[in-house]
Amino acid sequence: MKIEILCVGNELLSGKTLNTNAHYISASLLKKGYETNYISTVSDDQKELLIGIKTAIKRSDVLIITGGLGPTLDDNTKKIVCDFLKIDLKYRDDIAKDIEKRFGQIASIEEQATVPKSGYIFQNEVGTAPGFAFIHASKAIILLPGVPKELEDMFEKHAMIFIQKHFPIEEKVYQEIINITLLEELKVDAILRACQLPKNVILGIYPSHGIVQITITTKEKDRSDAVKTINFVKNQIEKELEDYIFIAKDGKIETAIHNILDKRDETIAFAESCTGGELSSRITKIPGSSKYFLGSFITYSNKLKKDILKVSDKTLKEKGAVSIQTVKEMIKGVFDITDATYAIAISGIAGPTGGSQEKPVGTICLAIAKRSEDIDAGILHLPFTRSLIIKAATNIAFGALFRRIAHNLEYFEK
Amino acid sequence: MKIEILCVGNELLSGKTLNTNAHYISASLLKKGYETNYISTVSDDQKELLIGIKTAIKRSDVLIITGGLGPTLDDNTKKIVCDFLKIDLKYRDDIAKDIEKRFGQIASIEEQATVPKSGYIFQNEVGTAPGFAFIHASKAIILLPGVPKELEDMFEKHAMIFIQKHFPIEEKVYQEIINITLLEELKVDAILRACQLPKNVILGIYPSHGIVQITITTKEKDRSDAVKTINFVKNQIEKELEDYIFIAKDGKIETAIHNILDKRDETIAFAESCTGGELSSRITKIPGSSKYFLGSFITYSNKLKKDILKVSDKTLKEKGAVSIQTVKEMIKGVFDITDATYAIAISGIAGPTGGSQEKPVGTICLAIAKRSEDIDAGILHLPFTRSLIIKAATNIAFGALFRRIAHNLEYFEK
Numbered sequence: 001m002k003i004e005i006l007c008v009g010n011e012l013l014s015g016k017t018l019n020t021n022a023h024y025i026s027a028s029l030l031k032k033g034y035e036t037n038y039i040s041t042v043s044d045d046q047k048e049l050l051i052g053i054k055t056a057i058k059r060s061d062v063l064i065i066t067g068g069l070g071p072t073l074d075d076n077t078k079k080i081v082c083d084f085l086k087i088d089l090k091y092r093d094d095i096a097k098d099i100e101k102r103f104g105q106i107a108s109i110e111e112q113a114t115v116p117k118s119g120y121i122f123q124n125e126v127g128t129a130p131g132f133a134f135i136h137a138s139k140a141i142i143l144l145p146g147v148p149k150e151l152e153d154m155f156e157k158h159a160m161i162f163i164q165k166h167f168p169i170e171e172k173v174y175q176e177i178i179n180i181t182l183l184e185e186l187k188v189d190a191i192l193r194a195c196q197l198p199k200n201v202i203l204g205i206y207p208s209h210g211i212v213q214i215t216i217t218t219k220e221k222d223r224s225d226a227v228k229t230i231n232f233v234k235n236q237i238e239k240e241l242e243d244y245i246f247i248a249k250d251g252k253i254e255t256a257i258h259n260i261l262d263k264r265d266e267t268i269a270f271a272e273s274c275t276g277g278e279l280s281s282r283i284t285k286i287p288g289s290s291k292y293f294l295g296s297f298i299t300y301s302n303k304l305k306k307d308i309l310k311v312s313d314k315t316l317k318e319k320g321a322v323s324i325q326t327v328k329e330m331i332k333g334v335f336d337i338t339d340a341t342y343a344i345a346i347s348g349i350a351g352p353t354g355g356s357q358e359k360p361v362g363t364i365c366l367a368i369a370k371r372s373e374d375i376d377a378g379i380l381h382l383p384f385t386r387s388l389i390i391k392a393a394t395n396i397a398f399g400a401l402f403r404r405i406a407h408n409l410e411y412f413e414k
Numbered sequence: 415m416k417i418e419i420l421c422v423g424n425e426l427l428s429g430k431t432l433n434t435n436a437h438y439i440s441a442s443l444l445k446k447g448y449e450t451n452y453i454s455t456v457s458d459d460q461k462e463l464l465i466g467i468k469t470a471i472k473r474s475d476v477l478i479i480t481g482g483l484g485p486t487l488d489d490n491t492k493k494i495v496c497d498f499l500k501i502d503l504k505y506r507d508d509i510a511k512d513i514e515k516r517f518g519q520i521a522s523i524e525e526q527a528t529v530p531k532s533g534y535i536f537q538n539e540v541g542t543a544p545g546f547a548f549i550h551a552s553k554a555i556i557l558l559p560g561v562p563k564e565l566e567d568m569f570e571k572h573a574m575i576f577i578q579k580h581f582p583i584e585e586k587v588y589q590e591i592i593n594i595t596l597l598e599e600l601k602v603d604a605i606l607r608a609c610q611l612p613k614n615v616i617l618g619i620y621p622s623h624g625i626v627q628i629t630i631t632t633k634e635k636d637r638s639d640a641v642k643t644i645n646f647v648k649n650q651i652e653k654e655l656e657d658y659i660f661i662a663k664d665g666k667i668e669t670a671i672h673n674i675l676d677k678r679d680e681t682i683a684f685a686e687s688c689t690g691g692e693l694s695s696r697i698t699k700i701p702g703s704s705k706y707f708l709g710s711f712i713t714y715s716n717k718l719k720k721d722i723l724k725v726s727d728k729t730l731k732e733k734g735a736v737s738i739q740t741v742k743e744m745i746k747g748v749f750d751i752t753d754a755t756y757a758i759a760i761s762g763i764a765g766p767t768g769g770s771q772e773k774p775v776g777t778i779c780l781a782i783a784k785r786s787e788d789i790d791a792g793i794l795h796l797p798f799t800r801s802l803i804i805k806a807a808t809n810i811a812f813g814a815l816f817r818r819i820a821h822n823l824e825y826f827e828k
Contacts, residue, residue, distance in 0.1 A: 010616075010618065011618065011620060012453070013440055013449070013450045013451070013452075013453065014440055014441065014444050014449075014450070014589070014629075014631075015437050015438065015439075015440040015441020015442070015443075015444055015450075016441075016618075016620060016627075016629065017620065018432060018433075018434065018437050019432075019433055019436070019437070019453075020432065022433070022455075023429050023432050023433070024429065025429075026427055026428055026429040027428065027429020027430075028429070029429075030428050030429055035427070035428075036427045036428070036429075037427070037456075037457065037462065038427075038454065038455065038456060038462075038466075039426070039427065039433075039454065039455035040452065040453065040454045040455070041436075041452065041453035041454070042451075042452060043451065048451065048452075051473065052452075055469060055473075059465065059469075072603075149798075149799075149802075175428070204424070204425065204430070206425065206430060206431070213430075215428075215430065270712075272691075274698075275695070275698075276694050276695050276697070276698025276699070276703075276707075277686075277691030277692070277693070277694030277695035277698065277710055277712065278691070278695045278698075279691070280690050280691030280695075280712045280714075281689070281690050281691035281692045281694075281695040281804075283690070284688075284689075284690025284691065284692075284712075284714065284764075284804075285690070285800070285801055285804065287765070287766050287767070287800055288767070289690075289714075290714055290715070290768075293690075293714050293715075294714060294715040294717070294718060295711070295712045295713050295714040295715055295718040295722075296691055296712035296714075297709070297711065297712070297722075298684075298691065298694045298698075298709045298710035298711070298712065299709050300694075300698065300703075300704055300707050300708060300709040300710075301704075301707075301708040301709055301752075303708070303752075303753075304708060304709040304751075304752065307751060308709075308711075308722070308751065337718075337721065337722065338715075338717075338718065339717075350698075351701070352701050353701070353702070354704075386699070386701055387699055390695075390698075390699065
């Protein structure tokens with residue numbers, strides 16, 4: 001059985017919009033054991049859309065089309081698919097009333113309530129454009145709106161269930177992800193290469209600036225067989241990588257910190273310079289982080305480092321804002337102002353300017369500490385561009401905090 | 415002439431990796447006036463890859479394939495394409511020496527230096543896998559590596575030039591983007607609908623939580639004709655939307671703020687609660703923001719609101735942390751601690767919990783002020799989920815700050 005995602009929209013072909021919908025759908029399919037075989041993108045143009053549909057339905061059994069269901073002139077998907085399937089459209093008063101109830105008397109109601117006479121209709125609980133599904137010559141064509149929120153809601157509540165019901169699969173894909181912090185790709189790769197692998201297992205390795213993800217993938221008819229196979233490999237990896245592993249469903253290191261602090265009576269606060277709020281903005285994206293996150297001092301100017309965090313004039317003059325002494329004093333400042341159990345302080349040169357021979361762009365001073373204990377501080381050298389330096393510095397700072405909180409380990413060698 | 419981008423990689427079909435390569439290539443093509451007609455994604459599997467190539471070469475004139483050029487087992491692109499084109503592979507000592515010179519004696523040299531006997535070879539100046547291009551039956555097949563940095567370098571230095579040389583186009587696509595802040599999509603849409611449009615112009619409208627982008631696209635043989643056509647439409651839109659328009663190459667509202675403050679002797683500082691550092695992290699991603707950005711106080715806990723920003727106990731108790739009075743006092747705190755010319759304060763309920771009937775999730779109190787002038791403050795109601803509430807609140811806060819700085823306009827009605 002083959003599944004194809006066909007995305008419709010000029011904005012996806014002009015580099016305007018990143019195709020996050022295909023990404024979401026394929027990830028959701030995989031969670032239920034389904035593989036995506038093809039992803040295609042075509043323009044809003046009626047001819048091109050028809051070419052896309054014909055190409056897809058020839059090679060695939062389930063075709064999921066996203067986009068072009070709205071009320072505007074360039075929204076042609078419903079019409080083109082119904083023409084292709086020779087299904088008439090019909091105005092449905094009940095759908096119009098449902099939209100009106102939720103959105104009032106909007107101009108697009110008539111268009112949105114005009115739907116195929118046959119097939120399945122998926123209610124759009126978030127927006128106005130309903131979705132549709134058809135079984136045609138033992139194949140499925142599913143139409144979903146392009147607005148991500150609407151698509152995600154409808155995919156989860158209707159489309160996925162429709163696929164599972166009409167296209168059950170015997171052999172499902174099972175995938176386990178292992179998240180690694182603070183280890184280089186090459187070191188992780190060497191460990192994977194030494195693993196003893198059953199025939200039906202594929203390993204993947206995906207590094208991303210301070211984080212490495214390992215995927216263990218297998219296909220099995222029986223769930224317990226899959227679990228056994230995956231665990232056989234997982235145990236080997238876990239044995240080698242132990243406390244570099246963090247547990248987070250979304251693969252984010254801050255989520256691993258959250259999962260621990262959520263269950264403890266401890267708190268955190270940060271002092272950020274070069275990361276400019278990236279640490280705090282990432283931690284506060286997690287619902288419930290207010291339980292343990294007190295706040296962050298984005299002391300971008302030296303004056304604020306002095307006025308708020310009480311970094312000494314002497315240190316700033318003699319050692320500079322990017323120095324171990326400065327981040328140590330920033331940590332002290334955080335502990336003085338807040339009641340935090342743990343603190344991170346970070347100051348560096350994110351570039352592109354501001355570097356020197358002694359402290360080139362990518363030089364980051366980082367300190368992690370638990371109140372009343374020694375400060376764990378050192379220097380990172382991150383050979384990236386500005387936004388990736390900020391990303392990697394944040395990942396590493398969180399990685400170090402995670403290992404401190406979870407395993408009481410220090411990051412920098414004494 | 416039709417162009418297709420074919421992306422190869424299991425990670426793109428499993429929801430693991432976002433397809434940023436196709437996004438980059440299509441945006442780069444458009445800058446040179448070329449449209450992308452199709453984007454497809456297939457797996458590493460040899461059979462599937464061949465299906466992808468055959469489908470693409472049938473409907474397209476220029477096929478750009480990315481990924482699968484590396485030295486590992488799942489990298490099949492070079493072999494499959496050469497089989498398809500009936501071109502033999504051959505070890506090239508000069509290429510091996512070039513790789514060795516840059517990366518030393520690595521294991522993959524022999525594989526990477528084994529290249530097609532005919533066709534064009536693109537040197538990879540960033541990594542080890544060369545790229546290739548072939549002219550086959552008046553069509554082009556171009557092979558590029560999948561690692562974004564390598565792909566981008568090679569596309570710019572070789573592939574784009576190859577396409578322009580071998581597939582020059584008479585009619586080029588010209589696109590102008592207009593960025594709108596603080597206006598709803600429907601209002602922008604109404605203005606676009608009232609525009610007088612030349613036949614060869616297509617308008618696009620792309621809303622994204624507080625920002626709306628308008629694209630004006632046309633196809634012309636002559637550049638000056640295109641400029642004339644686009645300006646005819648642009649002038650109508652600009653006349654209607656005036657001070658809602660912001661100029662930013664990357665479409666980001668903070669970049670518009672940067673562009674102004676970069677030329678002034680004024681500074682900004684923030685006090686953030688619910689946005690948790692999103693404002694500061696976005697502003698500090700811009701190189702050079704340290705010129706005018708002093709810092710931000712992420713006072714997530716009420717205690718920090720009191721201790722740092724001197725929000726009164728009375729206000730927090732009587733009005734609550736999410737109140738106009740609180741954000742006004744936060745603004746005062748920012749002005750007291752820093753020398754900032756402008757300040758933003760924001761406090762709200764990002765959810766999913768913490769809402770009440772009186773102040774449901776999505777209730778955001780926002781204040782913008784210029785030192786010594788009246789504080790512009792009010793309440794936003796953002797009917798989204800947590801991360802989108804944070805995004806929209808940030809976009810609106812920046813929009814209001816932009817209009818204050820650029821046009822001395824207030825956001826909230828008195």
